[in-house]
Amino acid sequence: MEDQIDDIRFRNTMLITPLRMVLLFSVVISAYDVGRAILSFIELVRQPDMDVLLITLWLLTAPLSFAACVCLVYACKRMMDGRSAAMPVTVGFGLMVLSGVSNLISQASILAGNGLSIMVLCALVLICYIICFLQYQRIGTRPLTIFAAVMGVLCGGYYLINGIKLVIEQPDQLLGYLFTSYLTAFLVAVSTLLFVIAVDYGPVIEDVTKE
Secondary structure (H helix, E strand, C coil): CEEEEEEEEECCHHHHHHHHHHHHHHHHHHHHHHHHHHHHHHHHCCCCCCCHHHHHHHHCHHHHHHHHHHHHHHHHHHHHCCCCCHHHHHHHHHHHHHHHHHHHHHHHHHHHHHHHHHHHHHHHHHHHHHHHHHHCCCCCCHHHHHHHHHHHHHHHHHHHHHHHHHHHHCCCHHHHHHHHHHHHHHHHHHHHHHHHHHEEEEEEEEECCCC
């Protein structure tokens, strides 16, 4: 007798290697981003005109993105070992949503009216992460999730281009960190796209026959 258990699994095995490579690269870059965030925090809190709460919220995006990438890497490992990956996937995308909220609030406060396009992109990316999160809670449809992930990559790419221009025009401590965070956001978006294409809920067949 065979028993079907619906669980998260690899849908497209051809994408396993690219997905793992991009995720590992994202972990490395986001870890560097965390280091930059710590150094930036130490430097910025010494300035009397800086809002410590706002700076903390802004720099919190880096560790949240790092933790999200680590969770997805762990989820891939569990799936390759044939174990359930529902929990790390849920936590990973939940952390992405939190990083998107943190990034949106901080960008809106720091850039104000000088970076409207970036704030709009931050909002779109947040919506994309929410759609992806809901997909792995069995809410939503796969085509919509893939479309959201594609939009996330496009937003991340345009977001990165705008960040490069901003750093070139106004090079300083804050904008230097911005570039690193833009690169991390783009890599996380690419990882998300590969993940939602390669991974989905599906039947895992177990043989429970007892002679």
